[in-house]
Every structure is written in structure tokens, then in C-alpha cells.
Amino acid sequence: MPSFTLTVNGATHTVTAEADSPLLWVLRDKLALTGTKFGCGVGACSACSVHIDGDFARSCQWSIADAAGHHVTTIESLETTELGRRLQQAWIDEQVPQCGYCQSGQLMAAAALLKDTPRPTDADIDNGMSDNICRCATYLRIRKAIHRAAGNGEAK
């Protein structure tokens, strides 16, 4: 199997994997970063959301060959940024998670949204977050938490 080098949460890793192996499974199985979740495998639910070079990405749709050489950020390092901490605190303040399984992906999607749109409207949030499925339907609280993290006060 070939080797690939990539940066994950600031650390450089060289992994041996099939070239078509999705980044998702490299993160979970080879790097033991299990906060990134498997939901559908076809890019339909966004439970596997991470950031690649700072942008939102579905890790089930990126092969390790494509991800090599890039900077990958996962839920495990969300707390290293001020925005990430604000989002996590907002998630706690609004008591967002229920089962919690999709929330890593929700938080990573929200962080990407606020990076590009620091003061989003409801419509911005709906547009930015509707790729992410939550089977517990915590959507209303996610929207409130994003507004809170953005400093929007009550939902617009």
C-alpha cells in the first residue's frame, strides 16, 4: 500500500493506505480520531464534516490521495480556535445535542459558515446547514446556537 503525508490538527502524519481510501476512514481507523462520524458514505448527511485548508469538506468524499499535502482540521481541535470555543459554549448553552452523533459534523459546518458569514441570518444558516442531517431534529437549537455564537442575540 502506498504512503501519504498530511497535516491533521497541526500534526504531520504519514499513513499507509489504499489511494482510494476515504479520509473519513483514515482519520477514524488509522489515526484514532473517532470524533468524525460515518453517517452515509455518499456525501448525503455531512456527519463526517471536517475542514480542509480551512474550508468545509465531507471526509467521506475525499480520498486520502486527494487529502495528502493538505491541512485537515477535525472536531478534536475545534476548541483550539476562539470561534470553535464560542460555538461549543453556545451548543452547551442552548443544550443542542440529543443523541449527539451528528453534532461533530454540525459544529464543523457551523464553524465554516461563521468563518465566511460572521453575522448570519436565519436564511444564511438554513442554507449553510441544510446539508447536515440530524435524526433527533435538533435543528431549531442548532440555529439558535449559531446565532448565539455569532453574537446575534435572539434569532433573526
Next chain:
Amino acid sequence: MSNKNISRRQFVTASAVSGAALMLGFSTLDALAAKVAPGRPAPDGWTPNLWLTVDPDGTVTILSAKSEMGQGVWTAMPMIVAEELDADWSKVRVARAPTNGKYNTSTGGSQSTRSSYMPLRQAGATARAMLVGAAAAQWGVPASQCTTAAGVVTHAASKRSATYGELAAKAAAQPVPAGDVPLKDPSTFTLIGRATPRLDIPAKVNGTAQFGIDTRVPNMVYASVARCPVFGGSLVRVDDAKARAVAGVHQVVKLDAVERLLPARVAVLAEDTWAAMKARDALDITWNPGPNANYSTEAANAGYHQRVNDDANAGVTASKGAVRAAGAGERTVEAIYEFPLLAHATMEPMNCTADVRADGVEIWAPSQAPDSIRTGVAKYLGVAPDTVTVHVTFLGGGFGRRSQTDYAIEAVQLSKAAGRPVKVTWTREEDIQHDFYRVDGIQRLRAVLDAQGRVVSWEDRVVGPSTEAYAFPGRFGNRHFDAAARPPYDIANYRLDMVLVDSPVPMWFWRAVSNTQNGYCMEAFLDECAHAAGQDPVQYRLAMLAGNPRAVHVVQLAAQKAGWGTPLPKGQGRGFAFYDYDGTLVAQVVEAEVPPDGKVKVHRVVCAFDCGQMINPDTVVAQVESAVGWALSAARYGEITVKNGAVQQSNFTDYQVVRMNEMPRVEVHLVDNHEPPTGVGEPGVPPFAPALLNAIFDATGARLRRLPIKPEMLKAGAATD
């Protein structure tokens, strides 16, 4: 589901004293377990269910035997104990009780709080009494003069106080109070009924919460499984040459079907999940589709309609008075409602990790029923249950699916074959195509309205399969989970019966179980009756709930908060539904819009909710929000179809669920009282679909009697009745 047979009796035993810690064991009976296995004598009725430990440093650790799947038991259970204990909440910790047969670990049916409420209060109160006893003995004062608060016993007159941690060792030596200890007056509660941040949430915002799929054990290999797509089929042959050529593949394992649990399969074991999945896809398999090769839900549905008049085979499941035909001045309303198979589609796909060793079996499972896994695995392997250890992780959604044991038996089969630990992870496609589904079927409802429009005779016939008949053949006689519900209204004569139809489709509990189809059929049909009678649907219900003040209150509260009767914009409608979910009373008003393209949009849901004493009100609100989103997914999209014996849907692309842009505003109005607590997780589901259908009728005049609601049913020009 009923808990009417659950005795309130409980006992408390001081069954172990360990070091300086005071430990109490106590018991409860879980209603779902009782329902699944009726006739089983409750073995002494009671098995210890939870342990409470007070450490010398004042930390109070409460073991929860109930699985946390988003419904908040991880917080609600300790809140109940801490209330009566007068614990310092900041020092309360929760931990998972072991799966050893001594606890009732079954989590489902919205039963955890209602069945645990009194035993947990007794446990807290008993511990408190022993701590007070220890302080009183130490100080030489009457216990009755001591008070407790926030983990401290105080004797005000002598200005002495001691923490629970300081008193724990002495409390352990106190006699256990005989009989029940007096409990608090609920009006004095300081923790129960107060919105309390959930204890599991911090780990769910940073990736550290451990779900089943996150399990990693030394020497583990990863499995992916090809499953016979046709229910009841078998393996003819497999060519695994290409699969074995995939780098990292260890082994290919053929597995026979396990009756009513698992299909015929071929599994690949590999170094990592991706290698296993890739090799699985490279298997060249020939299946024998078997006896269900021609089964389809379309034909099954037609068959249900053909048997709707099969009186000779209709087993009565409940009745009152004598149903009758319309007399002079009366009229009959009749309609048939149809409902589809539904998948659970938990966000965390099915998975399990097992390690079968000579000295015992260890299993890591996101399970609602770990004791069923323990006993099921023991039976399967022919070993003693005591040699099977089940570790329960967080559950990435349960909704009833994870009360099954199939995924755990499979992991055990594979670990046994591999001789090492195996984690098996299902793909989403397997999860949707090899679920145990909510039943499909039809209900024919027939009501006789008297001259005033009031229902005087009510018949509800179910035609379709039954979860129990599938899962527990021959054990239930005429009782069925999927029987119609007794109307919660004052109706003098009713008869509920069922024409049971065999089906090869695996079936199981699905959030709210039969209440989903029953709420839909009953409350949509009642709306038809109200309109036939020319009466307002809310007033119509109120007239038939006159003897039930709590129900009247819930109905009025929802109607008032929603502005029932006030005008809505053109193209929008308002619908009402009420449901009594085993004592939890729920009324919902749905505001919906039907645009010309027929894609119904729900704008607002107002819900009044009375579940008796609330433990954590914010969790109640969250569960209602969740129930609305869950029920909207089912009403708008939910449909599993079978063709040529195989499920046609495969992923979130064709088994859709609602996303944020479709989620309506949800306003929850909780009724605050101290009645015995009832369920919370499921009751918000049943009234939603009928309220939505009634709103569509209000908006368009179209009376839909089939789910899900497809745009073509409502497009401009579509036939409306």
C-alpha cells in the same frame, strides 16, 4: 403501551457496604420488558436496578441502568435520586450500571422515568435517612431535629454540621430503615422540575463521547458484511478471489441466516473498515432469493384491502358496549387509512464489537437492551450468561431499533470465526435495507354519529402484519402491539379488531410503536367526523373529553396558544390532533401551506404537553421538538417499499429525512403539575401526522388517507377525495 400492571411496590436493601462508601441497591420493573415477555413471573418482581455511592470526598455516583440515546436519562435518573438525597448537584456523577442480569437495562417505550421515579426517590430518601441517622448518633441529638441541604446535614440548635462525605462511613453502619422512607412533598422540590444542563452534552461537542462505532480494542479487525438482499433468501455460492486480493483483507466468512434475526451473509474481515468495505463490494455472490422472490409491498397493500371484510378472521383486540349500524336520524362515516413500512435510520449505523475468548465473551454495543444481548449471545453460543459481558456505549440514536440484538449476534459470530476481536460496521445501505421496520397496513374506521353529530359507535379494523407475530410467533394470541388504540374519548360503544396478515418483512418497535399509525388513523378520521357533523374539530373533541379535565386543559391550551379560529394567509390551513399516550396527554396544532407544486410546507407547530411531574423540563421541550421533526420526516418522506422481496431504498438520498430548512417553528407549552410522571420521548410523535393532514384539509379541501404525503397528491388539479 400500558403500565397499568406495574406495581408501585419497591424495596430497598442495603446489600453491600464497601470501604467508606455507602451503597444502596434498589429495584424497579421495566414496563417494556414486562410487555415483551408477559406471563413471565416478575422474579420476585424485582431485581436491583441502580447503585448509589457516596464517597468520602462527597462525590455522589449514581449508576444508570438506562441507555442514553438523546432522551436525557443520563441526567434525569440522577436528578431524581439527588432530589430526595438533598445532594449537592455539582458533586453528582453518573456512571453506567453493569449488564449482569441484576439490573433491568431495557430502555424503551418512554418508560425509564415513569418506572424508575418512585424507586429512585426511595433510594435517595433512604440514603438521606441513613446519613441523618449517622449525624444524629454522632452528635447525640434526635434525627428529627436535623435538616439536610446540598450534601450537608445540619443540627441548627447546636450549630453543628457535617458533609455527606464525612458521614458516609458511619452511615454505612446505620440500620436500613424498615419499609418505605417518607418522601418529599413535590411542592418542595428544588431539583426535580428545574431545567438542568444535561451531563452528557459537554462530551458531545468535542468529539470525545464514545459511541459504539468508536470502539477500539487491541488486536481488533474490522468487518463489512454482504447480506442477502431478499428476505428469506440463501447463499448459493461466492467467488471471493477479487475480495481476497484487496490489500489488508484477512478472511472471508460465510454465515447462514439466523431465523427472524439475520439473513444469509458473506463477511469480510480486514485491517480497517475501508478495506473490508471495498473487499465486500468485490465479492461475486449468487443468492437464492427463496420463497419471497415475488413479495412486494404494492401487492401486500392490495391484499390488505381485499381482506378488509374478512370478519371471520378478525380477532377482537378491545371492545366496549355494542357497536351498531346507524339508526333513524343518524349517519355513518367510514374511511380507510393506509400506512407504509418505515425504517429507523439512526444517525449511527448499526455496529458492534465483540471478543469471543475461551474464558468468556466481551461485547461493546450501542444497545437499548444489553441484557437481551447478554442472554441472546449466551444462548447462541451455549455458554453461561455470566461469561458474557456487555459494555454499553452512548447510542447514536435508538428509536427502538437498538432494542434488537441482531447486530450483536453477528459480531459474536464473526469474532468466533476470526478468533480475535471484531468490529462490524454496517453501511447506511445495509442499515436501511436490513432494518426491522415499523409495520405497514391499513385501518378501516367506521363511526356512527347521532343526530347531534356525536360518535355513538366506533369501529377500527386493522388489516396487516404485527410486530409481535413476527418477532415472537405464537406467543401472543389475539394481543398485538399493532392493534388499534382505544379512543380516549367518551364513546359508549366501540370495537377494535385485527385481521392478521403474515409478512416476511422483519418488524420491530419504532419510536412510539403502534401509536404512530393509530394516532394518524384515529385523529385524521375524527376530523372527518367533526366535519361530517358540521362542528369545529376542537369543540368536537372537547365535548367527548368532558369527564377528563387534564385532557380538556391540554386541548384548550394548544388551541388557545395557536390562535385556533383566527384567520391564516391564503393557501394555509390549521389542523388539530390530540393523543393520550399511555397517560401523557398531547395536543398539537399544525399550520401548513400547500403551494401549487404540492410540496407541503409546515410553518408552525403548537404543542401542549402534560406528562405529569416533569424531571427536566428542558429535556421535555427538546423531546417534543425532536418528535415533531421525526414525525414530519415520516409524514413527508417516510416510505420503505419492497419489490421482488428486497427493499428498494438505500440511503438518505432516497429515504429522505427533514433538514434544517424544512423544520417548522415548534412552540411547546408544558403543563406543570405533580401527577405521577409518564413518558416523554415518544408521545409527541402520534398527533403530528393527523394534525398535518387536517391542516392540509383545512387549506385545500383534500382529505389524504395515505402516507407519506407526496407532492403529486396535492398538486393543483389533483383529485381531492
